[in-house]
Amino acid sequence: MSKRVLFTSTFKTTFIEKDIEIFKSFYQLDVVIAKGFIGLAKKINHLFKNDICFIWFASTYSSILVFLSKLLNKKTIIVIGGVDVAMEKELNYGIWNSWWRKYFVRFAIVNANLILAVDESLKQKAISLCKYNGKNINIVPTGYDENFWRRITEKENFVLMVANVRDEIRLKIKGINIFLDVAKLMPKIKFKLIGLDKNLKINIPENVEVINFVNQSQLQIEYSRAKVYCQLSLIEGLPNTLCEAMLCECIPIGTDVGGIKNAIGETGIVLPTNEIETIRNAILFSFENFEGAKARQRIINNFDIKKRIEFLTNIINNF
Secondary structure: OOOEEEEEEOOOOHHHHHHHHHHHHHOEEEEEEOOHHHHHHHHHHHHOOOOEEEEEOOOHHHHHHHHHHHHOOOEEEEEEOOHHHOOEOOOOEOHHHOOOHHHHHHHHHHHOOEEEEOOHHHHHHHHHHHOOOOOOEEEOOOOEOOOOOOOOOOOEEEEEEEEEEOOHHHHHHOOHHHHHHHHHHOOOOEEEEEEEOOOOOOOOOOOEEEEOOOOHHHHHHHHHHEEEEEEOOOOOOOOHHHHHHHHOOOEEEEEOOOOHHHHHOOOOEEEOOOOHHHHHHHHHHHHHHOOHHHHHHHHHHHOEHHHHHHHHHHHHHHO
16 A cells, blocks of 8 residues: 655745655645644644655644654654754844744754755754754755756846845845845846845846746746856755756856755856855856856756655655
């Protein structure tokens, strides 16, 4: 009989939807994407009739599910993605800044049967914050479909950045303010920013086009057109937009945080500093000295969706 899996999260993203598709292809699946007391009640109700609880992100919710799963002799898997192992006090970012939530998160991470970290850097953060040996942590990157994410138009000389930004904290976390400052230094170069809430009161240079939201098909077109893609985050796991852009043959430029360096490798520029002059010079250099085809091949070699499917199904089948 096929394993029964409860798949839970507090919100839905494209990479979470991709995991749901994977599980639906192989297992009997209950999906609960919800938060609050009602959402937690739904998750607990579904927990009783499933063999395995698969949870995106460590949180207070996941700690309760891990606790109950231990009592019911069920298996738990938690994917950590970034904010769940972040503690940036200056920006008030990360669940570990909460004096009480951090204890719940620690319990969830330490006591889950398996923790999946999308990058080695997140594993090390979890070990440091939780103060344990991390023996239940495996590195399992998110995967990307090379057949969908591919260049479909001619390249144009503009610089692209994509980030879902709805508040000023996330604006700084994703380096949007830095991106805009770089654009001011390069008035003759076109920049494009996708995902910024236009209700945010910030100064946009004339050479920057801001688009609030696009669907996946339109995003593929924008990646395909852009010559250079910037990932200027201050905190990061393994950035999905960076990997998607590289598959569409964008030349990648990124800060040396989280999994950004691991994604870019030798196919673009990893910045030792986020000073705007350094980024400006990197963009100019990239226009002339890198090929986007090499960036695409790196993602295919290292982060193919087939590898994630194989790993996830092996885990479930062996539980």
